[in-house]
Amino acid sequence: EPPEHRHTVSERLKQVAANSVSAQCGESVVRVQVNQDLLGIGRLIQPERITLGGCAATEEDADVHVITFESELHGCGSELTMTEDVLIYTFTLVYEPKPLANTSIVKTSAAMVDIECHYLRNHDVSSNALKPTWIPYTSNMVAEELYFSLRLMTADWQFERPSNLYYLGDIINMEASVMPYHHVPLRVFVDRCVATLAPDVHTVPRYSFIEDHGCLVDAKLTGSSSQFLSRSQDHKIQFQLESFRFQPQNDSQQLYITCHLKAAAASSPIDAENKACSFTDGWKAAGGDDLVCGCCDSSCENKPVTMFTSDWIYLECKIQECYVIK
Numbered sequence: 001e002p003p004e005h006r007h008t009v010s011e012r013l014k015q016v017a018a019n020s021v022s023a024q025c026g027e028s029v030v031r032v033q034v035n036q037d038l039l040g041i042g043r044l045i046q047p048e049r050i051t052l053g054g055c056a057a058t059e060e061d062a063d064v065h066v067i068t069f070e071s072e073l074h075g076c077g078s079e080l081t082m083t084e085d086v087l088i089y090t091f092t093l094v095y096e097p098k099p100l101a102n103t104s105i106v107k108t109s110a111a112m113v114d115i116e117c118h119y120l121r122n123h124d125v126s127s128n129a130l131k132p133t134w135i136p137y138t139s140n141m142v143a144e145e146l147y148f149s150l151r152l153m154t155a156d157w158q159f160e161r162p163s164n165l166y167y168l169g170d171i172i173n174m175e176a177s178v179m180p181y182h183h184v185p186l187r188v189f190v191d192r193c194v195a196t197l198a199p200d201v202h203t204v205p206r207y208s209f210i211e212d213h214g215c216l217v218d219a220k221l222t223g224s225s226s227q228f229l230s231r232s233q234d235h236k237i238q239f240q241l242e243s244f245r246f247q248p249q250n251d252s253q254q255l256y257i258t259c260h261l262k263a264a265a266a267s268s269p270i271d272a273e274n275k276a277c278s279f280t281d282g283w284k285a286a287g288g289d290d291l292v293c294g295c296c297d298s299s300c301e302n303k304p305v306t307m308f309t310s311d312w313i314y315l316e317c318k319i320q321e322c323y324v325i326k
Contacts, residue, residue: 025119029072034069050093052076052094055076058070073089074265077091090116091114094110094111148178151177166243172240172242172243185235186263187274188237189213190259195255197253209241212295212300216276216278216279218241226241235263253318269288272295279296
């Protein structure tokens with residue numbers, strides 16, 4: 001087992017038999033094997049009486065009396081803790097004996113075993129960039145161990161746009177991304193975006209063009225072509241905003257686009273709080289079922305499954321009018 005994927009096993013209630021529980025910590029999955037003679041007293045436990053954080057066994061080998069559990073690192077009631085150097089996922093194996101038939105008598109004791117998967121943290125990303133980093137045409141954010149990015153892109157989406165100057169009617173291509181966790185695949189979402197004349201989301205005038213956990217409302221409000229594009233990769237999402245200006249008109253106008261990004265496990269379902277919805281003859285989802293967008297006309301509140309969120313991330317655009325000289 002690689003040193004960055006080591007594990008520990010410790011009992012919390014009752015001394016379990018030596019080597020009766022073993023664990024293998026993979027890139028994104030933990031595999032736990034339990035000998036049915038868990039307590040080392042020659043009495044086999046019933047598979048249905050033991051769970052991993054509430055999850056039932058995934059395999060049972062009656063020949064060798066071994067029960068196996070498999071879980072993603074963020075599943076089965078795991079708890080994530082962090083130190084400066086290590087990520088620790090803790091699972092709890094719980095055995096609750098059942099009374100003998102027609103009695104209240106139990107012949108074995110309950111047991112709880114903690115299983116920890118240890119992972120070295122990725123130090124490729126500076127840990128002191130915890131606030132938005134101002135860069136002329138791009139902005140980045142480190143949240144926990146994640147690196148969020150929001151960039152202006154060229155028309156073909158191949159490169160970062162070398163200029164932040166747009167004319168009225170131009171399409172502003174933006175790409176949000178999150179650096180994949182080194183062992184948990186992630187899906188990024190644009191939770192909300194606000195346009196202002198200053199780098200402060202609370203200033204007036206302000207225009208909220210993505211709101212309610214991923215509803216891009218600009219097309220519905222203004223009839224524009226603004227939209228999310230279909231995903232090609234879970235850790236990236238691309239969207240378009242038709243350029244605009246606030247009144248009163250000036251020769252040029254600095255426009256600050258401020259977005260809040262978040263990321264959830266790629267294996268988690270797309271739902272009302274984790275979605276990307278555009279309005280074109282009704283609400284459409286950029287991946288997943290369009291039904292998750294049904295709340296965009298009301299309020300999108302649901303039990304969140306988000307794992308990580310960024311702070312507000314800023315982009316600075318300059319919007320000018322285009323004069324045609326005849």
